[in-house]
Amino acid sequence: MLWRQWRAVGGQAAAKGGALAIVDPEALVLLSLTLERDEPRLTDILQGWASFNSDLVSVQRANNLAIGYPDATRKRLAWFGRVALEEGKDPRWSPLASSISGRRGPATGEQSPRSNKLRAVRARLHKPAELMLRLRLGFGVGAKADVLCFLLGIEGQWATVREIATATAYTVAAVRRATDDMAWARLVASKAGPPTAYRADRRAWSGVLGLDEKFPAWRSWHERFAFVAAFLAWASDAQGKALSEYAFGVNGRELLEQHRPAFERDLVAVWSEHTTVRNGAAFVEDAVRALARWMVERA
Numbered sequence: 001m002l003w004r005q006w007r008a009v010g011g012q013a014a015a016k017g018g019a020l021a022i023v024d025p026e027a028l029v030l031l032s033l034t035l036e037r038d039e040p041r042l043t044d045i046l047q048g049w050a051s052f053n054s055d056l057v058s059v060q061r062a063n064n065l066a067i068g069y070p071d072a073t074r075k076r077l078a079w080f081g082r083v084a085l086e087e088g089k090d091p092r093w094s095p096l097a098s099s100i101s102g103r104r105g106p107a108t109g110e111q112s113p114r115s116n117k118l119r120a121v122r123a124r125l126h127k128p129a130e131l132m133l134r135l136r137l138g139f140g141v142g143a144k145a146d147v148l149c150f151l152l153g154i155e156g157q158w159a160t161v162r163e164i165a166t167a168t169a170y171t172v173a174a175v176r177r178a179t180d181d182m183a184w185a186r187l188v189a190s191k192a193g194p195p196t197a198y199r200a201d202r203r204a205w206s207g208v209l210g211l212d213e214k215f216p217a218w219r220s221w222h223e224r225f226a227f228v229a230a231f232l233a234w235a236s237d238a239q240g241k242a243l244s245e246y247a248f249g250v251n252g253r254e255l256l257e258q259h260r261p262a263f264e265r266d267l268v269a270v271w272s273e274h275t276t277v278r279n280g281a282a283f284v285e286d287a288v289r290a291l292a293r294w295m296v297e298r299a
Contacts, residue, residue, distance in 0.1 A: 001295055001296050001299040002028070002031065002032060002035070002042075003015035004016075004017060004018065004019045004299055005019050005023045005028050005129070005299060006028070006032075006045055006049070006120075007019070008023055008127050008129040008130060009023050009025065009028070009049070009053070009123045009129070009130055009133060010049060010052065010053060010120050010121045010122060010123035010124070011045040011048070011049055011119065011120045012045065012048070012118065012119045012120055012121070013041070013045060013119075018127065018129070019127070019129035019216075019299060020129070020216065020217070020298060020299060021129065021153075021216050021217045021218070021219040021221075021298055021299055022128075022129060022131050022132055022149060022153050022216045022217065022218050022219065023129050023130065023132065023133070023221075024132065024221040024222055024225075025053075025056065025057050025132065025133060026057060026058060026061050026062040026065050026222065027065065027221040027222040027225045027226075028221070028225075029046065029057065029062065029077075029080060030062065030065055030066055030069055030073060030077065030225065030226075030229070031225040031228060031229060032045070032046055033046065033069075033073050033076040033077060033079075033080060034069060034070065034072075034073045034076075034228075034229045034232070035232075036076070037072075041119070044119035045119045045120055046080060046083075047083050047087070047119070047120075048118060048119040048120030048121075049119075049120035050080050050083040050084045050087065050088055051083060051084075051087040051088050051120070052088070052120055052121060052122045052123075053088075053120070053122060053123050053133075054083075054084030054088035054090040054092075054093060055088070055090055055092075055141070056123065056133045056136050056137060056141065057084070057141070058136075058141050058142070058146075059081070059092050059093055059095075059096055061146075061169060061170070062077060062096075063077070063096060064169060065169055065222055065226070068226040068229075068230070069226060069229045069230075070229060070230075070233050073229060077096065078096055078097055078099055081093035081094075081096035081097035082097040084097070085097045125137060128211060128214060128215065128216040129216050131149055131152065131153070131209075131211075131215070131216055132145070132146060132149045134209075135148055135149050142178075143168070143170045143174045143175060143177070143178040144178045144181065144182060146168045146170065147164055147168060147170075147175060147178045147179060147182070147188075147198075148182065148187065148188065148200060149218070150164060150167050150168050150218050151164070151188060151198060151199055151200035152200045152202060152205060152215050153215060153216060153217055153218025154217075154218055155202075155215075155217070156199055156200070156201070156202055157199060158191055158197035158198065158199045159197060159198060159199065160193070160195045160196070160197050160198075161175050161176050161179060161195065161196065161198075162195070164179065164198070166261070167218065167220055169222055179196075179198050182198075183198060187200075188200050188201075189201060202215055217298070219266075219295075219298055219299070220261070220262075220265050220266075223259070223261050223262040223265065224262045224291065224295060226259065226262070227259035227262040227263075227291070230255060230258070230259060231255065231288065234251070234252075234255055238251070245279075245280075245281050246280065246281075248280070248281045248284075249277075249279065249280015249281040249282075249283065249284060250280055252280065252281065252283075252284030253277070253280055253283065253284060255284075256271075256284060256287055262291065263287060263290075263291060266294070268290055268291050268294045269286075269287040269290050269291065271283075271287075
């Protein structure tokens with residue numbers, strides 16, 4: 001799934017088929033940083049992509065989303081920022097790059113990227129899955145471009161400020177300013193509340209973007225990828241403990257509760273306090289498998 005997304009935005013990765021949904025660049029970078037220790041090819045892609053495309057990434061949003069990832073991922077984000085600063089010549093990454101030592105070297109025991117292997121190019125921004133990056137290049141990296149991307153990706157549905165903020169991971173205040181400005185400029189439509197809701201007319205934007213109304217879907221990858229990272233960390237920790245099946249089920253259910261939106265959004269898996277769970281371990285396994293299938297089928 002990650003290979004398809006990287007290929008869609010300029011990463012030199014072999015993948016079967018193209019990306020179907022809008023790629024969330026910050027979520028993609030963070031999950032890749034989480035998995036790179038087990039998949040060294042991701043290091044090469046991350047370094048190359050940061051060199052050519054860092055200007056299309058939101059430093060603040062990446063930093064904010066990183067809070068939901070393991071400490072190791074946050075430290076690796078500083079390395080990504082250093083590459084963006086030094087090789088991508090992008091000064092926006094300077095505070096993050098200098099916050100934690102992000103350099104690789106023999107002392108860290110980690111594999112260094114291969115400098116003789118080009119694993120990424122400048123994103124061409126002609127594929128539907130690149131919509132977020134394309135809007136950022138045209139409107140600037142920030143809430144307005146991402147809000148518009150989200151509204152175009154939800155099939156003409158109305159969304160409130162709070163719903164948009166949750167989906168895009170911006171503050172409610174930032175989203176309110178962005179939607180008010182865009183509605184006043186008649187770039188999006190608004191509907192009086194309470195609460196006020198907003199939508200983007202796909203037909204109107206299809207001509208501008210040349211998508212013939214074939215807009216990619218918004219899949220809230222940042223919520224789903226954060227769960228994947230948390231689940232892998234939890235599973236790794238659980239391997240070293242003698243947990244009973246009951247304890248495994250209870251701990252797993254707590255993890256699912258912490259990441260409930262990743263499952264309930266799009267009805268991947270739904271439960272409540274009234275859901276009868278006879279086998280907690282099986283319940284957790286079924287929910288995780290359902291999400292894994294859903295992501296593969298819709299990425």
